[in-house]
Amino acid sequence: MTRRWPVVLVGPMGAGKTTVARLLADEWGVPARDTDHDVESLEGRSVADIFVDSGEAHFRELERQAVAAALADHEGVLALGGGAVLDESTRALLADHHVVFLRVGLSDAVKRVGLGSSRPLLLGNVRSRIKTLLDERSAIYESVATLVVDTDGRTPGDVAGEIGKALGERA
Ligand SMILES: Nc1ncnc2c1ncn2[C@@H]1O[C@H](COP(=O)(O)OP(=O)(O)OP(=O)(O)O)[C@@H](O)[C@H]1O
Ligand SMILES: O=C(O)C1=C[C@@H](O)[C@@H](O)[C@H](O)C1
Ligand SMILES: [Mg+2]
Numbered sequence: 001m002t003r004r005w006p007v008v009l010v011g012p013m014g015a016g017k018t019t020v021a022r023l024l025a026d027e028w029g030v031p032a033r034d035t036d037h038d039v040e041s042l043e044g045r046s047v048a049d050i051f052v053d054s055g056e057a058h059f060r061e062l063e064r065q066a067v068a069a070a071l072a073d074h075e076g077v078l079a080l081g082g083g084a085v086l087d088e089s090t091r092a093l094l095a096d097h098h099v100v101f102l103r104v105g106l107s108d109a110v111k112r113v114g115l116g117s118s119r120p121l122l123l124g125n126v127r128s129r130i131k132t133l134l135d136e137r138s139a140i141y142e143s144v145a146t147l148v149v150d151t152d153g154r155t156p157g158d159v160a161g162e163i164g165k166a167l168g169e170r171a
Contacts, residue, residue, distance in 0.1 A: 002146070003096050006033070006071065006078035007167060010085055010094075010141050011102035012133055013119050014109035016156050017079035020102060023160035028168075030076035035084060038066040047081075051120035064090060071097065082133075083121070085140050094144045100163055101145035103138075106131055108152045 007024070009017040018034050025032035036047055039062045043050060050059045064087050070078050071093050084090055104112070109130050113119060122129045142148065147166055151159050 001096070002098060005030070006074040006076055007098045007100065007163075008071070008094060009077065009079045009100050009102055010144060011082065011151075012104060012109060012137060012141070013082045013122065013130070014112035015082070015102035015104045016112070016151055016159060017082070017102055019156045020160050020163070021077045021079035023156055024163055025077040027160060027164050028077070031074070032077045032079070033070055033074050034079040035063060035066045035070055036079075036081045038070060039063055039081075042066065046118070048118055048120045056120075060087065063087075068093060083137075085137070085144055091140075091144055097146075098167055099144050099146050100167075101141040101148045102159065103141075103148055103150050103152075105152045106134060109134070 009015075009021050009024075011017055018036075021032040021034060039050070039059070040046055043062065045053070047059065050062065060083070063081055063084055067080060067084050067087075067090050085094070106127070110127050113122060113126065113130070121133065147163070149159055149162050149166075
């Protein structure tokens with residue numbers, strides 16, 4: 001049976017998971033949580049620093065644990081890191097939840113993430129890195145989603161509003 005909480009947001013970098021999670025949580029009067037932030041506070045260092053100092057595989061293990069903990073006890077809206085769905089055990093846990101895939105196309109994603117270096121997987125040519133990640137992952141996001149919401153050309157408020165309408169009575 002689908003659990004009421006947490007309602008989970010997935011999607012690539014720049015989809016707006018962190019931003020929309022906060023808006024939706026405010027709308028519903030519940031807390032928002034973000035697994036990237038959970039990993040950072042547990043470790044006392046940024047995601048970028050974990051990638052550089054300990055490697056992606058170590059980050060993925062920390063992320064897997066953070067996601068499992070949040071899925072077990074967060075009564076609110078949960079934004080996952082963009083790559084969290086790559087883990088098979090995470091995908092299995094998601095089967096019990098409302099999972100919203102925030103879909104974004106290449107050009108809006110590039111505009112939103114900008115050229116900052118806080119996203120380690122985008123170092124180098126941001127556009128080409130995002131294209132590769134979208135090509136590799138779109139089918140995975142779709143496979144775990146119970147609702148898909150297009151975000152291109154829309155404000156975070158519009159996106160949160162659509163999710164609120166779709167899930168308001170079910171969440
Ligand atoms: N629908 C939108 N329209 C325009 N800008 C947006 C939209 N959603 C988010 N943004 C902006 O895009 C940037 C990235 O958004 P956000 O950090 O929420 O993405 P994310 O999906 O959490 O990415 P990551 O996987 O890297 O954590 C932020 O500056 C945010 O304000
Ligand atoms: O898409 C990804 O693999 C990532 C997305 C971010 O949320 C962070 O979890 C990290 O930068 C990796
Ligand atoms: Mg985020």
